[in-house]
Each structure stands twice: as structure tokens, then as C-alpha cells.
Amino acid sequence: MVLGTHNISGNQSRGGSVGAQPGLGEANLLEVRGLTKIFGTLTACDHVDLTVRKGEIHALLGENGAGKSTLVKMLFGSLEPNAGEILWDGNPVRIPNPSAARRLGIGMVFQHFSLFDALTAAENIALSLQNDTPIATIAAKASALSHAYGLPLDPFALVGDLSVGERQRIEIIRCLLQTPQLIILDEPTSVLTPQEADKLFETLDRLRSEGKSILYISHRLEEVKRMCDAATVLRHGKVVGHCDPRQETAASLARMMVGNEVQAVVREPVSESERGPVLLEIRNLSRQPATPFSIPLRSINLRVRAGEVIGIAGVAGNGQGEFFEAVSGEVMQTDAASVRIRGKDAGRLSISGRRRMGAAFVPEERLGHGAAPRMRLSENLLLSRHATDGQAFVGSGGVVKAGAIDAAAQRIIQAMDVRKSARDPEASALSGGNLQKFIVGRELDRRPSVLVVNQPTWGVDAGAAAKIRQALIGLARAGSAVLVISQDLDELFEISDAIAVMHNGELSQPLPIAEATYEKIGLLMGGAEPGHALHATEPA
Numbered sequence: 001m002v003l004g005t006h007n008i009s010g011n012q013s014r015g016g017s018v019g020a021q022p023g024l025g026e027a028n029l030l031e032v033r034g035l036t037k038i039f040g041t042l043t044a045c046d047h048v049d050l051t052v053r054k055g056e057i058h059a060l061l062g063e064n065g066a067g068k069s070t071l072v073k074m075l076f077g078s079l080e081p082n083a084g085e086i087l088w089d090g091n092p093v094r095i096p097n098p099s100a101a102r103r104l105g106i107g108m109v110f111q112h113f114s115l116f117d118a119l120t121a122a123e124n125i126a127l128s129l130q131n132d133t134p135i136a137t138i139a140a141k142a143s144a145l146s147h148a149y150g151l152p153l154d155p156f157a158l159v160g161d162l163s164v165g166e167r168q169r170i171e172i173i174r175c176l177l178q179t180p181q182l183i184i185l186d187e188p189t190s191v192l193t194p195q196e197a198d199k200l201f202e203t204l205d206r207l208r209s210e211g212k213s214i215l216y217i218s219h220r221l222e223e224v225k226r227m228c229d230a231a232t233v234l235r236h237g238k239v240v241g242h243c244d245p246r247q248e249t250a251a252s253l254a255r256m257m258v259g260n261e262v263q264a265v266v267r268e269p270v271s272e273s274e275r276g277p278v279l280l281e282i283r284n285l286s287r288q289p290a291t292p293f294s295i296p297l298r299s300i301n302l303r304v305r306a307g308e309v310i311g312i313a314g315v316a317g318n319g320q321g322e323f324f325e326a327v328s329g330e331v332m333q334t335d336a337a338s339v340r341i342r343g344k345d346a347g348r349l350s351i352s353g354r355r356r357m358g359a360a361f362v363p364e365e366r367l368g369h370g371a372a373p374r375m376r377l378s379e380n381l382l383l384s385r386h387a388t389d390g391q392a393f394v395g396s397g398g399v400v401k402a403g404a405i406d407a408a409a410q411r412i413i414q415a416m417d418v419r420k421s422a423r424d425p426e427a428s429a430l431s432g433g434n435l436q437k438f439i440v441g442r443e444l445d446r447r448p449s450v451l452v453v454n455q456p457t458w459g460v461d462a463g464a465a466a467k468i469r470q471a472l473i474g475l476a477r478a479g480s481a482v483l484v485i486s487q488d489l490d491e492l493f494e495i496s497d498a499i500a501v502m503h504n505g506e507l508s509q510p511l512p513i514a515e516a517t518y519e520k521i522g523l524l525m526g527g528a529e530p531g532h533a534l535h536a537t538e539p540a
């Protein structure tokens, strides 16, 4: 490992003199020197140096809040640097806005997608092209790219009906349509299934072989080792090292990012006698597809008992989103008994009604669903908890108890180690992983009897992911029922007492973790007949 010894500012050609200085400099597409961004009192990027060569997949690593997104936003013209220099093909450039970045040849796929739900994939792409190319032409080009790069996409599908993975494909194709030389991908696989991620890697391989460069942000260190030719590591806004990830282990990369060893998650097996009553019960839950693109739910049955964590695995788009909506009350059922919380029918209750029964829910999408972006963390806390913690947060006559809300927000921030640039910032000012930590912490803080969480560690760094996973196990062992929907099989194996698989709107019986293997779960994810080799976790 080379820590901070690779002097990237010493070998470039400048001022367009490509070829004048043979060697490494010729192959550099992007060079960044001393790039700095300050938010209030926080230096999010502190004199960052970075070099991306032509035809290279370059990883940008760092824990949540390290400054990765801030850095790439400056490269894409979404944020203006306070200091520093950007060289493109050896020439100093200013990138005042994303259009300038695109003209230069820089494309970006953001962590939070910027798509309109009510429009089709092709219409969304058209909006970003800023010209009047007919939709049919755009759709044809998008289809051609989708075939060429192995990214299946129906250009006429409504975005609102698509899974997160499918939405990401639109973003990637939208980016490729502009024939970029450098593609920036901000945590592209955090919401993809292993199969989707493999497809994406093929696409990236192909782009690399065409000489394109990729700047790749990811918390998944195994894939960084597998895919990337070089890595730059940030910590607290500063570059702390460069390395060749292929020469590292996931543990050594994690250590480099975090500065020390990442704590392993501990899950002691839970015995039958340690499990309590069924706190969440799904009975014969069926749901017609709301749109032609959504998945019907087919007679789902599941029981989650006090003391246990049940995981739900599955390839994205097999009904997990529809299931979460039905269980959380985002969509109500006609049959009140199809969702029972702590022994009472809840199927016809709203989210607030179900929360009042002691349940808590963490949705997959952080911004918009999990938190209102333009509201402060304390305001978000009030928004989600006024219905359940009315007495704690709202006084007589409806007066908001600002002190109590502030104290609770600070408690959560401290418990989850949420890193931020102000005492009580707007949700949108938090890095993605830190916002996820806050949202999970906000729900855990209520000590709910039932917690249902969809993708608990999406975009969260290795250290923080371990903390969240341990907290979920801790909540269960303290007597709650915890249901975790995740596309990260490693995560499910780490935290679950039993794993069920959702496929095509059907849920298999949970397989006790002692009997679960990647092969069995993988078979079920691929649609193998449920029933064989599976045992219930509890007597009916």
C-alpha cells in the first residue's frame, strides 16, 4: 500500500502540450490539484489531488462524509470550488455548470437519481438533452445503447413504475448518450442485485476497453478490488493515500478509509425460548398491481417474533417495494387482518396508525420518503414522530417543544455518529450515508416493538454499516421484532435469524440461518420451487 506517496502533481503535461512530456502525463485525462470546498465552518474537500488516466477505472474511497460526493460535484460543475485547479487533457479548465462538464466530456450518474416519476424513461432522457430531438429518436438511441452495453431498458416505461436498478439504467444510458470520456458513478451498485451489479461491471469493462475513464465511488470494497485499476482514499476531506486496490484486501482498504479496524458484527444465535410472541404477522396478503409495471403480491404469510431478525432477500423488482408499502401502510389493504401488529389488525391503518401501535418503518429511498430534503434534521424528527410522540414533542395548545426535539435530534446524531457541517442542518446537506444513519437512528430511538426496514445500509460505509447492523440485532434481542428487506445477501447472512426470499410477488417460508446457504437462497431468488429444503422458524 502506498500512503500519500504518489506525487500526482509532478508528472503532467500542461497547457495542452500533450506529447511534449512523454510518460505518464500523456495518458492523464483528468488532473485535480488542491481542490477545496468549504461549507460554513466545514472543509468538505481540503486541497485534494487526484489523477485519472485514460482507460482507467479509478476508485474514490472514504467513509461517509469524507468528501467524495463533494469532490465529484465540483468536477461535474454542480458545486463551485473555493480553491484549486482542474486540468482536462492537460489543459486548465473551469467547470461552472453541468452543461459545461458534459461539453467537456464528463458524464455523471448521481447517487440520488434526478428523474421525474410521471414521465417515461425516454422523456426523462429528452429533458436532459436540451435540444428538440424527437422522443422516438431518443427512444431508439436509448434502446440501441441499452442493447450494446447490456443494460435492459424499456424507453416507454413510466419511471414511477420502475425499480431503483431500472432507474439507474436510465441514468447510465442518459449519460452514455452524451458520449462522455469520463463517467463518474456515485455508489452505482449500492442498490443493485448481485446479478445487476455483474451486468454493470460488464458494461464498465466494455467502456474501459473503449478507452473511457471511470471515476467510481463505492463502499463495496470487494467490487473495488475486482473492478478498479487505481484508488484514491479520502478521510475528513483530505487525500490520505493512493493505492492499487488489486494489491489490497477489503480489510486493508477499510482500514485505510476509516483509520482503524472495522468492528465485526456479533450475532449470538437466539434460542426458541428466547423468542417472544409474534409481534408482526402478515396473513394471506395479496395485492393487485397498481400499474401495469408493478408486481402483484400473492398470498404472503410471515410471522416475526419478539427477539428475532427476519431477512427478506430477493432480486430487485420482485415485489419487495410493493410489500414494504403494504406492510408500512403507505398503501392500505382492504383486509384489516392481512397485517397484524402486536396481535391487532392493522391492514386498514395509515402509516401513522401503524406507528401508534408501536411499529417503525425505514423506506428504501432516503430523500423524499425517508426525510424531507429541505427540512432540518430536528424538523424531520418532528415530522415523523409527532403522531407517536405527541406528548414528548408537542405541548398543550399545539405548541412545539423545540428544546425536547433538539435534544432528541442531538441524541440520535450522537448515537449514530452522524457527521455534518452544522448543528442542525437540512437533510439534503448531509452526505448520503450520514442521512441514512440519521433516519435509521431516528426510528431506533423510539425503541419500536416492530421495525421494518428496507435496505438498511444503502450507501453506508463499512464502519457505519456494522454499527447499524449491530443496532438492528440489539433491538431484536431487547424484545422487538425486526424485519429487514435487503439486496445485500452478506448483510442478511450477518444479521438474520432466518431468511425468506421474495420472488415474483411470492414469499418463501423463512429458512433458519443455521440451514441457510448462499446456494439455497440463490436458488429461491432465481425462482426455484419454494418448499423444498425449507423449514419454518417457528411452530405455526
Ligand SMILES: Nc1ncnc2c1ncn2[C@@H]1O[C@H](COP(=O)(O)OP(=O)(O)OP(=O)(O)O)[C@@H](O)[C@H]1O
Pocket (backbone or CB within 6 Å): 039, 042, 044, 062, 063, 064, 065, 066, 067, 068, 069, 070, 071, 419, 420, 421, 428, 429, 430, 431, 432, 433, 434, 459, 461
Ligand atoms: N450542500 C451542503 N451544505 C453543507 N454541508 C454539506 C453539503 N454537502 C455536503 N456537505 C457536508 O460535507 C461533508 C462531505 O459530504 P459528502 O457528501 O461529500 O461525503 P461523501 O464522502 O460523499 O459521503 P457518503 O459516503 O455518505 O456519500 C459532509 O460532512 C456533509 O455534511
